[in-house]
Amino acid sequence: MRIGVIECGVCGTDHDIAAGKYGKPPAGSDFLILGHENLGTVREVGPGVDGFAPGDLVVATVRRGCGLCRFCAANRSDCCETGLYTERGIIGAHGYIAEEYVERPEYLLHVPPALRPIAVLMEPLSVVEKAIETGQKVLDRREPTPGFPPQRPPTALVTGTGAIGMLASLVLSVRGYEVTAIDRHGDATLAARVLRRIGATHVDSSSGIDAIGTAHYDLIVEASGAITLDFQLVSRLAPNGVLVLTGIPDASAPPISVAGGALLRGMVLANQAIVGSVNANRTHFELGLNDLLRFEERWPGVTAELISQRRPLNEAPQVLGEHVGGAVKIVLTVSTLTPFSDLSPRR
Ligand SMILES: [Zn+2]
Numbered sequence: 001m002r003i004g005v006i007e008c009g010v011c012g013t014d015h016d017i018a019a020g021k022y023g024k025p026p027a028g029s030d031f032l033i034l035g036h037e038n039l040g041t042v043r044e045v046g047p048g049v050d051g052f053a054p055g056d057l058v059v060a061t062v063r064r065g066c067g068l069c070r071f072c073a074a075n076r077s078d079c080c081e082t083g084l085y086t087e088r089g090i091i092g093a094h095g096y097i098a099e100e101y102v103e104r105p106e107y108l109l110h111v112p113p114a115l116r117p118i119a120v121l122m123e124p125l126s127v128v129e130k131a132i133e134t135g136q137k138v139l140d141r142r143e144p145t146p147g148f149p150p151q152r153p154p155t156a157l158v159t160g161t162g163a164i165g166m167l168a169s170l171v172l173s174v175r176g177y178e179v180t181a182i183d184r185h186g187d188a189t190l191a192a193r194v195l196r197r198i199g200a201t202h203v204d205s206s207s208g209i210d211a212i213g214t215a216h217y218d219l220i221v222e223a224s225g226a227i228t229l230d231f232q233l234v235s236r237l238a239p240n241g242v243l244v245l246t247g248i249p250d251a252s253a254p255p256i257s258v259a260g261g262a263l264l265r266g267m268v269l270a271n272q273a274i275v276g277s278v279n280a281n282r283t284h285f286e287l288g289l290n291d292l293l294r295f296e297e298r299w300p301g302v303t304a305e306l307i308s309q310r311r312p313l314n315e316a317p318q319v320l321g322e323h324v325g326g327a328v329k330i331v332l333t334v335s336t337l338t339p340f341s342d343l344s345p346r347r
């Protein structure tokens, strides 16, 4: 299938690639086309492709399997066992900041027109869906207690209020969690405002983790990659709780000192777990699509607020080279052939 690109979100991975810290061009190419957070429209459907037609809105997944392991064979390359996968716009495959791209239908998802204004968030949302699904599966080992219902709603702590942290706060809120999200900013930011609107609690933890008081949480979703904080978070888990790590720490960061005995002892005695989560497969994009619809029902317009700016493609070098304080998600408009105003908001 041939897809015309409408827009692409920019994240820390793109900044790292642009700065030369990460990323790899496809074999035989001396450059890499960036862009993995994408939204496009079908231009042409090849013979033998069912279910798609020109004009359909689509989002493409990012990782492509190694062709060797069982998970990649099952289109679950997020669990690849060889590490020989490629990722469009990141490692070994061109991305989506291009006029158009060609892709197989199993890597594309239909997007309803009503979600046009926010569907570019589906890729980061898929990462969040996988992380929360992973954490929930670990929590679910507790199993229900028939006749003894929970005495309080489940609680979640989210660290970081970038796109991953904010989307995690939205997902956990619609799942019935009482959500607290921490960052190193005051209450005047866009993130803090959105958190208030969805009924979550925002805490400025620039003075340290004790800013959240003495609370402990069933589920902690870490989206900051802050190494010292990650270890501190273990002490904030409730009994049977789980800490899901999604931030990618700097592997060359200097060693830190941790009271390992106390940390591991506490984990054993309270059945706690730390689990990492990366990337996502097609099922997580589908979960994200459903949740975008639920967000719109529950908090109309709030998800769109997470897109702080839309910038034209010719400003890509500036967007990739700068850090905009207070922005949650910056989106590059790749094609104006499908004007935003023609498609939104339609339900
Ligand atoms: Zn990204």
Ligand SMILES: [Zn+2]
Residues within 6 Å of the ligand: 065, 066, 067, 068, 069, 070, 071, 072, 073, 077, 079, 080, 081, 082, 083, 084, 085
């Ligand atoms: Zn594989």
